[in-house]
Amino acid sequence: MIEFLTHINPGFLLVIVGIIGCFTPVKRVRQALMVATPVVAMILLAMADRGINLSTTAVLDIELVLYKVDSLNFIFGLAFLLAAFLNAIYALHTDDRLQDGMALTYAGAAVSATFAGDLMTLFIFWEITAVSSVFLILRARTKAAYQAAMRYLGIQILSGVLLLDGLAYVYKSAGSLRFDEIGTFLSFEDPGAKYVFAAFAIKAAFPFLHNWLQDAYPKATVVGAVVLSAFTTKLAVYAFARMFPGFEILIWIGAIMTVFPVFFAVIENDLRKVLSYSLNNQLGFMICAVGIGTPLALNGAAAHAFAHIIYKGLLFMSIGAVLYRVGTTKASELGGLWRSMPWTTIFCIIGAVSISAFPLFSGFVAKSMTMSAVAKEGYVIIWLMLLFASAGVLEHSGIKIPYFTFFGHDTGHRPKEAPFNMLLAMGLAAAICIAIGLPAFAPGFGYDWLYGLLPCTAAVGSAVCEVSGKAVVSYEPYTLEHILTQMQLLMAALLAFILLKRFGLYPAEKPGTILDTDWFYRRWGYGLAKWSGQVWGKAGPAMTGVAGNAGGRVFDRLEEAFSPRGALAKGALTSGMALWSAVLLGVVMLVVLLSS
Structure with a gap:
């Protein structure tokens, strides 16, 4: 029985239990299922054999590999399961069957897609992530959330359609959809590569395709935003690492992704939207590393994704706790909350220093690998762009989020501390941020545990590393050079913030909506829709009358010819x-x- 279970994709278990949860009215039973299922799934994953097709089937003469574990998808799948576990604990104070069930189903679809061994299976669960995750926005039950959810669903379904188009081309040219037979895309010579790339680009929130993220995540429920931050975009990073390692255009796209969100995050007032821009920024580091494509860079992308899922979730949890207690995430309406929410403040600071890559925290041991890989390959301009983006991360996520939420100007709010289950989830996430950021004083301790899971380590081989044709490498983050470089950068960014605040040059936190590329459809699109409505209001009745008369005459002629009479x-x-x-x-x- 155990052997049978270890040959079943653990994501399937999450999807099935998630659907059951939607129809389980007893709160304690449902929540016990939500918390226990990811734990069972992690145990089954740990017992699975790597490198072989554990579950296959055939549909319409297409071989589907439903479950295959290797060193690349193992670390992503483990991070997703950890996030699902933490998210379930964070949601224990709520009693929302649909939210609980869809959150676990969404996580299960992401896990299932990660362990898929072929493009068709990936596509199926790619679409399930879109459909299940939209409920986390809808459950906010506001008009803005509904409108954002519809926009979100449309763009996610478009990604799926493009992926379906791409896999059709791939199947025609390669005669298979299995990853081990397709290999990786090294150019756009195969038409399918363009469609697949575009599908991945949408979910990874590439520049000009990113607005669904800042539009939808801040409008989700308190729990929903935490859940959303973990899966969709990192699934896209995994997909790029699986099929496009060493694709050079990703280097520049990733670098641009790290830079442009900094400017919007600085002036944004909604702190959940700030975190959404920060999410874009962090994705850029991962995409850039995938584009470099060397073993060190791919290790950096995987390590960064794992660390990011935890510390970004922690930051969304802390701001979510503030929203739950205060009712707002507007920086202009917050401040002084450390007095009544001390534990939430501490956990938020841990998330902030982790994302800022302070030594002894998870971001440092992950991000430094990408920076080293870029420098080693001689991309000077890219390295400078990433360096600027690293300073920006400290400013908007490391300083702005905790400062304006818990310190800054005191608005007089004195809410209760977050519920215990929220604190427990935040505490566990904070512990992971610290544990994997510590120096490796012993084998399997600190960052050595995380590095042992990476796809291009000496202990575990990986298909993507073999494709790169280069030997696997080891890496030591705690060198004097790395520590001094990072601390100089962080201190310079901190000093810049202090001076800007001291001389009144830092942008004031003001209510309002900040538009970037969504200006085109929010302004032009709205204007066009409004104009069309006015035109139809005037010309519509006349056009309808003419069309109705013409249609009536045509119908009369057809009836005269073809009716029984x-x-x-x-x-x-x-x-x-x-x-x-x-x-x-x-x-x-x-x-x-x-x-x-």
């Missing part, structure tokens, strides 16, 4: 039509028979 139903013509219809049908059947 019509001319074609009278006399010998009826039997003649029946005879010729039979002859034509026979000819068609003969042609089909001869051509088969």
Whole structure:
């Protein structure tokens, strides 16, 4: 029985239990299932054999690999399961069957897609992530959330359609959809590569395709935003690492992704939207590393994704706790909360220093690998862009989030501390941020545990590393050079913030909506829709009347000809039509028979 379970994709378990949870009215039973299922799934994953197809099936002569574990998807899958476990604990104070069930289903779809061994299985769960995650926005039950959810769903379904188009081309050219037979895309010569790339780009929130993230995440429920931050975009990073390692254009796209969100995050007032821009920024580091494609860079992308899922979730949890107690995440309406929410303040600071890559925290041991990989390959401009982006991370996520939420100007709010289950989830996430950031004083301790899971380590081989044709490498983050470089950068950014605040040059936190590339559809699109509505309001009745009259005349003629009372139903013509219809049908059947 145990052997049978270890051959089942653990994501399937989460999806099934998540659906069951939607129909489980007893709160304690449902929440016990939500918390226990990811734990069971992690145990099954740990017992699974790596490098072989554990579960396969055939549908319409297409071989589907439903479950395959290797060193690349193992670390992503483990991070997703950890996030699902923490998210379930964080949601224990709520009693929302649909939210609980869809959150676990969403996590399960992401896990299932990660362990898929072929493009078709990936596509199926790619779409399930889109459908299940939209409920986490809808459950906010506001008009803005509904509108954002519809926009979000549309763009996510578009990603799925593009992926389906791409896999059709791939199947035609390669005759298979299995990753181990397709290999990786090294150019756009295969038309399928373009469609697959575009599908991944949407979910990874590439520049000009990113607005669904800042539009939807801040409007989700308190729990929903935490859940959303973990899965969709990191699934896209995994997909790029699986199919596009060493794809050079990703280097520049990733670098641009790290830089542009900094400017918007600085002036944004909604702190959940600040975290959404910060999420864009962090994705850029991972995408850039995938584009470099060397073993060190791929290790950096995987390590960064793992660490990011935890510390970004921690930051969304802390701001979510503030939203739950105060009712707002506007920086202009917050401040002084450390007095009544001390534990939430501490956990938020741990998340902030982790994302800022302070030594002794998870971000340092992950991000430094990407920076080293970029420098080693000689990309000077890219390295400078990432360096600037690293300073920006400290400013908008490391300083702005905790400062304006818990310190800054005191607005007089004195809410209760977050519920115990929220504190427990935040405490566990904070502990992970610290544990994997510590120096490796012993084997399996500190960052050595995380590095042992990476796809291009000496202990565990990986298909993507073998494709790169280069030897696996080891890495030591705690060198004097790395520590001094990072601390100089962090202190310079901190000093800049202090001076800007001291001389009144830091942008004031003001209510309002900050638009970036969504300006085109929010302003132009809205204007076009409004103009079209006005035109239709004036010309519509007349056009409808003309069309109705013309349609009526056409219908009358058709009825006159073909109805039982019509001319074609009278006399010998009826039997003649029946005879010729039979002859034509026979000819068609003969042609089909001869051509088969």
